[in-house]
Amino acid sequence: CCSSCSLHASINAGPPPPATPRQLLLYPTLQAPSSASPLIKPTLPTRYAAMSEAATVLPSMRDPGDGPEPPGTVPARPDLDLNKSAGDDEGGGGAADRSRRGGESAADGTSQSAHGDAAMTRLPGRIGNAAPRGRRGGAAQGRGMRFRATGDAHTDQEQPRGDLPEGVAGRQATGAGDHGLNKEPANLGIDRGAADRFASEAMITPQAERAVNCSAIDRSESPASQPRGNDPPEIIAKDEATAMLPVPERVEVGNSPIYITGRKLGKGSSGKVYVGRRLGMPSGGYKGRNAIEVALKFVHRRSREGSCDPPYEWQVYQ
Numbered sequence: 001c002c003s004s005c006s007l008h009a010s011i012n013a014g015p016p017p018p019a020t021p022r023q024l025l026l027y028p029t030l031q032a033p034s035s036a037s038p039l040i041k042p043t044l045p046t047r048y049a050a051m052s053e054a055a056t057v058l059p060s061m062r063d064p065g066d067g068p069e070p071p072g073t074v075p076a077r078p079d080l081d082l083n084k085s086a087g088d089d090e091g092g093g094g095a096a097d098r099s100r101r102g103g104e105s106a107a108d109g110t111s112q113s114a115h116g117d118a119a120m121t122r123l124p125g126r127i128g129n130a131a132p133r134g135r136r137g138g139a140a141q142g143r144g145m146r147f148r149a150t151g152d153a154h155t156d157q158e159q160p161r162g163d164l165p166e167g168v169a170g171r172q173a174t175g176a177g178d179h180g181l182n183k184e185p186a187n188l189g190i191d192r193g194a195a196d197r198f199a200s201e202a203m204i205t206p207q208a209e210r211a212v213n214c215s216a217i218d219r220s221e222s223p224a225s226q227p228r229g230n231d232p233p234e235i236i237a238k239d240e241a242t243a244m245l246p247v248p249e250r251v252e253v254g255n256s257p258i259y260i261t262g263r264k265l266g267k268g269s270s271g272k273v274y275v276g277r278r279l280g281m282p283s284g285g286y287k288g289r290n291a292i293e294v295a296l297k298f299v300h301r302r303s304r305e306g307s308c309d310p311p312y313e314w315q316v317y318q
């Protein structure tokens, strides 16, 4: 040891103050120094002084927590912006900012559903009645897909279901979506019957009237009298009944004499030829325009010879 060290000075200064019990407990080995050291053989006061010095110095070296207290206030640093981001800030501030942002990220990761709940709070009307659809649906809601899912749920709730009585009644009341199919059985039965009767009369009655006035016309195979496959059975029956009349029984064309239709003589491209017997004429050898028997040609109404005017042959015969 030298004369300038503190230990030497403390030895020469006299007996030190007694150490506190705490310090002695912290360093018990100093209370019983090894007596086997051949170099140091201090006296008892010297040993006390050394122990006191060590007890004062060593704790402050090993346990800085009991050091001087920090100042109560820290002087302001206007050059430092504590709200700046981590990249622009110092290391400590950046670490603190990263820590803070990490906390937010963790909060986002763990509280996504909570974030979604906040969204639910903002839109209670749309998703308030949305029923949960299992775990996956809940997760989807937590990731921000809730609005879509709840929109579906909202639609499902508002749309009337077809299997529910009220849904069916609603459709009937509004008439939407039936496309008129529900109206057909009630109205079409009456209207169709009237339409069928009108069609039948229009097709049959005028032809009968014209047949009386133009009885020389053959209606037996006219296209109008032929039954059509797509017509109702009622119309076909009437047309078949009318078609049963091959030719008129009596024939009168214009101011011509009345002839009774006889047997069939033949068939040409435009019609059929029958025997006609003049009505009211006595039998005997009359010929020409006064002949008792003539040939009656019945042509189709729609043919080029189908008019009620006397045919060209009639003029030739005259």
Ligand SMILES: Nc1ncnc2c1ncn2[C@@H]1O[C@H](COP(=O)(O)OP(=O)(O)OP(=O)(O)O)[C@@H](O)[C@H]1O
Binding pocket: 265, 266, 267, 268, 269, 270, 271, 272, 273, 295, 297
């Ligand atoms: N005056 C008559 N006496 C006896 N039979 C007749 C007489 N006129 C016509 N016929 C018979 O009727 C058939 C048809 O006569 P129709 O005049 O229609 O024949 P077409 O002249 O070939 O026909 P279209 O004049 O329409 O072309 C004849 O093939 C004939 O057998």
